[in-house]
Amino acid sequence: MSNRAFTNAGSNAGMTTSEPLIVVPLKHYGRWCWAALTLLLAVAAMNSIVNNANFEWSLVAHYLTSATVLAGVWMTIKLTVLSLLLGFAGGAVLALMRLSSNPVLVAVSWTYTWLFRAVPLLVQLFLWYNVAALYPHLAINLPWVGLVWSAPMNSIISPFSAAVLALVLHQAAYAAEIIRAGILGIGSGQNEAAKALGFDRWQTMSRIVLPQAMRTILPPAGNEVIGQLKTTAVVSVIALQDLLYSVQIIYQRTYEVIPLLMVATLWYIAMTSVLSIGQYIVERHFGRGVAAQGRAPWEYVNDFLGFKQKRGKI
Amino acid sequence: MIEVRNLKKKFGDHTVLESIDFQVSKGEVVCLVGASGSGKTTLLRCLNLLEMPDEGSITIGAKTLKFGGGSVRRNDIKELRRFSGMVFQSFNLFPHKTVMENIIEAPIIVQSRPKAVAIEEGKILLSKVGMLEHQDKYPDALSGGQQQRAAIARALMMKPEVMLFDEPTSALDPQLVREVLKVIEGLAKEGQTMVIVTHEMNFARRVSSKALFMDKGFIVESGKAAEVLTNPKEASTREFLALLDDD
Numbered sequence: 001m002s003n004r005a006f007t008n009a010g011s012n013a014g015m016t017t018s019e020p021l022i023v024v025p026l027k028h029y030g031r032w033c034w035a036a037l038t039l040l041l042a043v044a045a046m047n048s049i050v051n052n053a054n055f056e057w058s059l060v061a062h063y064l065t066s067a068t069v070l071a072g073v074w075m076t077i078k079l080t081v082l083s084l085l086l087g088f089a090g091g092a093v094l095a096l097m098r099l100s101s102n103p104v105l106v107a108v109s110w111t112y113t114w115l116f117r118a119v120p121l122l123v124q125l126f127l128w129y130n131v132a133a134l135y136p137h138l139a140i141n142l143p144w145v146g147l148v149w150s151a152p153m154n155s156i157i158s159p160f161s162a163a164v165l166a167l168v169l170h171q172a173a174y175a176a177e178i179i180r181a182g183i184l185g186i187g188s189g190q191n192e193a194a195k196a197l198g199f200d201r202w203q204t205m206s207r208i209v210l211p212q213a214m215r216t217i218l219p220p221a222g223n224e225v226i227g228q229l230k231t232t233a234v235v236s237v238i239a240l241q242d243l244l245y246s247v248q249i250i251y252q253r254t255y256e257v258i259p260l261l262m263v264a265t266l267w268y269i270a271m272t273s274v275l276s277i278g279q280y281i282v283e284r285h286f287g288r289g290v291a292a293q294g295r296a297p298w299e300y301v302n303d304f305l306g307f308k309q310k311r312g313k314i
Numbered sequence: 315m316i317e318v319r320n321l322k323k324k325f326g327d328h329t330v331l332e333s334i335d336f337q338v339s340k341g342e343v344v345c346l347v348g349a350s351g352s353g354k355t356t357l358l359r360c361l362n363l364l365e366m367p368d369e370g371s372i373t374i375g376a377k378t379l380k381f382g383g384g385s386v387r388r389n390d391i392k393e394l395r396r397f398s399g400m401v402f403q404s405f406n407l408f409p410h411k412t413v414m415e416n417i418i419e420a421p422i423i424v425q426s427r428p429k430a431v432a433i434e435e436g437k438i439l440l441s442k443v444g445m446l447e448h449q450d451k452y453p454d455a456l457s458g459g460q461q462q463r464a465a466i467a468r469a470l471m472m473k474p475e476v477m478l479f480d481e482p483t484s485a486l487d488p489q490l491v492r493e494v495l496k497v498i499e500g501l502a503k504e505g506q507t508m509v510i511v512t513h514e515m516n517f518a519r520r521v522s523s524k525a526l527f528m529d530k531g532f533i534v535e536s537g538k539a540a541e542v543l544t545n546p547k548e549a550s551t552r553e554f555l556a557l558l559d560d561d
């Protein structure tokens with residue numbers, strides 16, 4: 001203990017320089033064979049899709065930007081954005097309630113999550129759409145003040161509001177679990193360091209814990225976002241005119257079922273692709289300070305072709 | 315500067331601190347030594363209320379808090395914490411912030427100091443701990459010794475009356491220990507009041523004016539560091555030191 005040797009301590013983090021080595025990528029012949037085979041299959045599939053007259057691509061092109069379809073796309077976007085924003089806001093509140101030290105809040109949050117994850121979204125959708133049968137009137141009654149506001153339920157519940165309600169309440173339950181897991185993943189050391197520096201609870205949560213939790217929250221949340229966009233298609237069952245319902249309206253008139261389903265397919269692919277790119281950019285932003293960062297698809301391509309990799313931040 | 319009276323702390327029905335009394339005057343460096351499990355970390359954490367004591371009182375700087383009579387108000391906790399800076403065994407830098415962001419965060423958010431001022435002060439402190447050239451790096455890109463030096467700068471930014479260190483070097487590779495001890499020694503020379511839990515006995519003898527030896531939740535011996543750590547009176551202290559000198 002007493003005669004521990006210290007050599008050049010303090011400067012030992014310095015770099016050691018050595019002769020530059022010339023790095024030659026390995027040649028992987030097997031890899032090229034598999035790639036060629038896969039490409040061949042892909043080309044064949046593409047060929048059959050493009051040349052199969054049943055797809056009626058000219059009709060697809062015609063309907064792709066028709067007013068009805070665009071209105072449907074817009075509705076799908078609105079439903080997705082609304083249900084995600086409100087759903088994650090609600091999820092954050094539920095997660096904080098669940099992690100609080102107040103047993104009542106914990107129980108309420110737990111029950112909510114349990115209930116809304118137990119009932120299929122489709123069932124919730126029908127229930128909200130028909131809630132007027134349960135409660136014909138909605139009224140706000142304050143003690144001492146009396147009746148503040150009231151309206152017949154049927155004037156409040158439209159297909160749109162029923163859809164938003166069902167999607168938001170459902171999304172909130174899932175978002176709560178994702179956010180809670182992210183927060184729990186941050187060690188107590190971070191909390192204590194923040195406390196010791198004088199941060200209050202809200203400052204610790206918003207400036208230290210949540211930004212770090214985002215790293216674990218974002219990948220599943222991104223999947224939720226993309227999933228939610230596709231999930232909104234269920235609202236067509238209550239005749240809300242989203243993307244799917246719009247093409248249904250058209251093909252029930254014209255019987256051009258396949259081309260119109262292709263129109264919907266192409267729009268869903270386009271929208272989810274945009275979201276995937278957004279997901280990548282956002283994840284990279286919150287990955288600051290972490291050695292292993294997410295990689296973009298083109299980095300894999302570069303890797304595959306054996307191009308030299310730029311060294312990431314270490 | 316610090317006055318601790320009759321401090322008690324239990325975890326469940328396991329009493330970890332039994333009636334702790336001690337004082338630290340301004341500019342004094344006190345080292346806290348003792349066997350594993352004797353309560354050193356708990357005592358240090360009680361000083362800035364990361365652990366809430368069950369009984370007794372703590373005075374740091376201008377603030378006195380008494381425990382045992384109902385719960386402590388949040389504002390009182392905040393006020394007492396203002397007087398101390400804590401350095402953890404595991405550094406606990408914020409990994410999503412650069413070194414500079416780490417050290418200016420609390421001054422800006424908690425003390426509402428202007429950012430430009432905080433950065434200027436940050437630069438001075440970072441150069442003092444030898445970390446100025448690393449100010450834009452994230453903690454993950456730093457060695458343990460560098461992280462700990464940044465963590466010391468982060469605590470110093472709050473201009474605490476007293477710095478609390480809990481085994482600041484025991485998570486470090488041996489060759490990184492000295493760079494951190496040197497920084498702490500530098501602070502001692504400047505007259506910074508400090509309480510240090512450490513197993514580095516030579517370092518403790520060198521920098522501290524006073525040593526407290528803990529055993530099973532009691533302070534069993536205290537006095538001049540050179541005496542307690544070289545010629546202890548108590549048998550348990552002697553035993554402990556003999557164990558350390560074995561390796």
Ligand SMILES: Nc1ncnc2c1ncn2[C@@H]1O[C@H](COP(=O)(O)OP(=O)(O)OP(=O)(O)O)[C@@H](O)[C@H]1O
Binds near residue numbers: 351
């Ligand atoms: N949060 C806790 N809950 C329950 N018991 C605890 C807690 N923290 C510490 N203890 C117990 O309190 C006693 C003192 O622990 P403490 O960490 O203060 O010892 P220490 O002197 O710092 O030891 P070391 O040298 O190993 O760090 C130990 O018996 C420990 O098991």
Ligand SMILES: [Mg+2]
Binds near residue numbers: 354355480
């Ligand atoms: Mg300890």
